[in-house]
Amino acid sequence: MFRSPISRAPMFSARIFRAPNPDRGKRSLFATLALAPAFLLLLSQSLAAAPAAAPGGAGDFKVYESFKILARVFYEVNSRFVEEPDNTSLVYGAVKGMLSSLDPHSTFFTADEMQELKQETTGAFSGVGVEITMKDNVITVVSPMEDTPAFRMGLRSGDQIVAIDGKPATDMTLMDAVRNIRGPVGTPVNMTIYRPGNAAPIEVKMTRAKIPLISVRIQEMGGGIGYVHIRNFQGGTAGELERALKTLRDKKSLSGLILDLRNDPGGLLDQSVAVSGLFLGPVPVVETKGRREDQDVVFRAEKTALLPLSTPMIVLVNEGSASASEIVAGALQDYGRALIVGTQTFGKGSVQSIVSLPDGSGIRLTTSRFYTPTGRSIQIEGIIPDVVVKNPLPSDYQIMREEDFAGHLKGANEVESKDGKKAGEDKSAEAIEVPAEDAEPYVPPEKHFSLMTAAERLASDKQLAAAFNMLKEGRVQNTFTGELPVKTESIANAAKAPATTPAEPDAPRG
Numbered sequence: 001m002f003r004s005p006i007s008r009a010p011m012f013s014a015r016i017f018r019a020p021n022p023d024r025g026k027r028s029l030f031a032t033l034a035l036a037p038a039f040l041l042l043l044s045q046s047l048a049a050a051p052a053a054a055p056g057g058a059g060d061f062k063v064y065e066s067f068k069i070l071a072r073v074f075y076e077v078n079s080r081f082v083e084e085p086d087n088t089s090l091v092y093g094a095v096k097g098m099l100s101s102l103d104p105h106s107t108f109f110t111a112d113e114m115q116e117l118k119q120e121t122t123g124a125f126s127g128v129g130v131e132i133t134m135k136d137n138v139i140t141v142v143s144p145m146e147d148t149p150a151f152r153m154g155l156r157s158g159d160q161i162v163a164i165d166g167k168p169a170t171d172m173t174l175m176d177a178v179r180n181i182r183g184p185v186g187t188p189v190n191m192t193i194y195r196p197g198n199a200a201p202i203e204v205k206m207t208r209a210k211i212p213l214i215s216v217r218i219q220e221m222g223g224g225i226g227y228v229h230i231r232n233f234q235g236g237t238a239g240e241l242e243r244a245l246k247t248l249r250d251k252k253s254l255s256g257l258i259l260d261l262r263n264d265p266g267g268l269l270d271q272s273v274a275v276s277g278l279f280l281g282p283v284p285v286v287e288t289k290g291r292r293e294d295q296d297v298v299f300r301a302e303k304t305a306l307l308p309l310s311t312p313m314i315v316l317v318n319e320g321s322a323s324a325s326e327i328v329a330g331a332l333q334d335y336g337r338a339l340i341v342g343t344q345t346f347g348k349g350s351v352q353s354i355v356s357l358p359d360g361s362g363i364r365l366t367t368s369r370f371y372t373p374t375g376r377s378i379q380i381e382g383i384i385p386d387v388v389v390k391n392p393l394p395s396d397y398q399i400m401r402e403e404d405f406a407g408h409l410k411g412a413n414e415v416e417s418k419d420g421k422k423a424g425e426d427k428s429a430e431a432i433e434v435p436a437e438d439a440e441p442y443v444p445p446e447k448h449f450s451l452m453t454a455a456e457r458l459a460s461d462k463q464l465a466a467a468f469n470m471l472k473e474g475r476v477q478n479t480f481t482g483e484l485p486v487k488t489e490s491i492a493n494a495a496k497a498p499a500t501t502p503a504e505p506d507a508p509r510g
Helices: 037-049 058-082 086-099 111-119 173-183 237-249 269-280 324-334 452-461 464-470
Strands: 107-109 125-127 129-133 136-143 158-162 188-194 204-209 209-212 218-221 225-230 258-260 284-289 297-300 313-317 338-343 350-356 361-373
Touching: 058 086, 086 107, 086 361, 107 111, 111 173, 111 361, 125 269, 129 173, 158 173, 173 188, 188 284, 218 237, 218 452, 225 237, 225 464, 258 297, 258 464, 269 297, 284 324, 313 324, 313 464, 324 338, 338 464, 452 464
Parallel strands: 225 258, 258 313, 313 338
Antiparallel strands: 107 361, 125 209, 129 136, 136 158, 158 188, 188 204, 218 225, 284 297, 284 361, 350 361
């Protein structure tokens, strides 16, 4: 899942604070449709030359008819709008409207935004460290990045950003919001947050800091058990993980490993394949399927497993584990290499391709769905843990998954209920659930996890403690043989040559 967009009077109406209208995103997109003169000329020539019945059949002819509407709107805007419009803005608006009608992850980037997009997967940026997305036309927090100003100030998944430094966010694009959140290190940024369940908005004051895109963190938990946390999948993640695993392996006392993918929003597809290979060796990891034959690809890991395959392993996941992290968890689960512990994941089972355009702008387009090695679709359903362990959450905490986004791609098991809502098939009953203590209260940690000792972390993190105890007590059976219990035909016939894919950054960061 790539996972980033305000400005009017300093004061803004109280209506901004109310809960967003779920029907707001259903408005017609025709108001944004427009074309530049050069494109209009090309379009007119194409329409004039179009045969009565296009070679591709009735479907292609309908496309030509739709272009006529687009051309007509452009003509009306250019000839009758009260002020002379900017053609570039019209074209960009048309493209944005077109992509926003597809699914939540397809979007348009200006040339400047394309440069920011590249920064998402390399180096560092200056901001507050929050992953954001657009939900029902509202800038919404996916998750705060650990050890960042946003995390320390308590921003949560589902928080809605209604203003940044006093500027209303209601008309911002995702990238507009990112630019407003980012800024020089040490400068202040104020956000107004609407949190569902709270009667009044929350004012959050933060100081921008350098947010390094370090994706791997390790810790020794004691008893020979190692802990590795992958925060996101960026350009160097597999290399970072390889060095981390060698550090743990060289201690020669490793008796078990916990791989933490909780609140990992995803990132690059090729990195998820490479990371999987460090635990599985050279095997098929994920399969993508699209409308075109060249989008049907089996991605093989070309890495050598760094740990003895007899080393027991647990993967921690939760509702914030998305996209690339779901690929890794799904592959390790299918091969029996690891036990999956935690809660159901986010359910983003689609791949986005980045397409550069001639003027430096570009689009991120959803081009295929991805499937685990045994052929399971992750879209909507996500990864169901083998052992369900729930951490206590604040009473007003809002869990957000892919199915909560308007216009999401339908999942393989998604059905329409009587109330009109869509829901995936519930397979959580197949998992073993560790019973929670009655009315177990949420107790906020006194300090950030990165500053805690192993003992402090185990005392404050129920999911981590459950994983640690299962490994310590020898209750994790490693059934990995290098073979799959069930193989799809494409996986069975997968070519040995690795495939490549464009970057798939999931959630913009500010």
